[in-house]
Amino acid sequence: MSAQSTAAIPSADVWRPSQTRRRWSGWLFYGLAVVSTLMGLVMLGALLFDIVTDGAGQVDWHFLTNYPSRIADNAGLRSALLGSLWMLAFTAIIAFPLGVGAAIYLEEYAPDNWLTRFIQLNIANLAGVPSIVYGLLGLGLFVRWLALGRVVLAGSMTMALLILPLIIVASREAIRAVPDSLREGSYALGATRWQMVRQTVLPSAAGGILTGTILALARAIGETAPLITIGALTYVAFDPNGPLDIFTVLPIQIFNWVSLPQKEFHSLAAGGIVVLLVVLLTANSLAVYLRYRMQRRLQ
């Protein structure tokens, strides 16, 4: 007590520098961080190696252009690949404008009150809802109630619901990252709110919005459960040619092959996974490229 109240300079022995220990704890944390990073990379590497050794041999033109067959040598994933692409296209068409629109509303227009916060909280919660629940919703709403049947469009609408929260959250983050000084600068020149959003906020946020959307679509292309729930078929021996055709997708085809007892079909499944991975990685690379281009244009 008295030692504290006298404002004397503390003697040197209260300092215990222990340089060695501090340096070691620094190195230890560095090591842990590196190991954590490697963990993910090693897992991904092992997975890719395993799949590619099993499946790369299967992937050829024949595999891509043939319909599934009960004879393994003739089997391909043409219908599943086309189904996935059709579904992806319509999912993007539905989810992108809705998601970005909602994000713009929430960030730029909505008043800051309890209702807005309630909506925002629930959108974040929706991102965590299991995908099978979206499948059940899609089945009830689109397949039965709208009587669309088990078609591409019903699948796309279900997937759009599934990834909408992801797109909204990513777009909101991107929009929020635009500094207010740019908004003020725009208003000060006599821009209306929409002009400000359209010409200042959206161009600055576009990279983040596109990246978020593409990553969300990448999730959609890998989802299986909701599509099984809405009744996408497991065996389709014709091309889906539009939104109102019945369809299957790559993950379902892969699942179907894995569930068969014959070894040959397991190799086909590995081949299917390689194709799915290629589609996914292409989408992700596209996201990286778009982000890079947006950033370069802005600097």
Place this chain on the structure above:
Amino acid sequence: MINLRIDAQTTDAVATPSQNGQTDAILMTRSLNFWYGSAYVLEDVNCDVRPREVTAIIGPSGCGKSTFLRCFNRMNELIPTARLEGSVVFRNRDIYDRSVDPVEVRRQVGMVFQKPNPFPKSIYDNVAYGPRVNGYKGDMDEVVETSLKRAALWDEVKDDLKKSGLALSGGQQQRLCIARALAVQPDVLLMDEPCSALDPIATTRIEDLIRELREQLTIIIVTHNMQQAARISDRTAFFTVAESGAGVLVEFNDTQKLFTTPTDPRTEAYITGRFG
């Protein structure tokens, strides 16, 4: 969103002559009171700004200088809890009248901010932004060139107008922001501590520019730097914090007079460096 309440009775102030018996003011505030939520920011400010002059606003931190400046182009109402009473008259019209669109006000009363805030676009697009949003249909190249020349930036950037505005130095960015504001041909230019983020050389260039621009338009500048106010302004307004916690206009006079023979002891204390 917009919580600005306009006091109906104060619109008579439109016809009220200014202190010296003339109605030559381009901008006038009458009984201007301002709140952010429950915080009282400006108390009963009456101030006449003459055209083609530089009016400096000085005062200690937190006295509402910037808030006052932003009343002139209705920028404060972007803050949801802002509330204003009284009137701000621009060219004999209360800009807080229900019939007035803030977008139109902001085209005529431009603004330059404390920190340079060029858009992440090319130099050309930065300057063309204002004319574009305001539906300008004339020769855009000409507007861009004229504006950059008026902001004394043309010679430095004329060869790479396609370059990003963010690639310029801080002082150049601020002159780009001035060019951008001039491109919509405002009558008034509000400047909120435009040099506070700049080095002395860049500051000198902006000050030179302000002196040149005075010939063409009305400038109101908030500054923390009293020497700057003395160097560039024709008239100076001194604000301080009153006992109510709100900012008040203490003294408003010719810059020369305000700095040499201040009438209010608070002004004298501030300019001689005894507080603030």
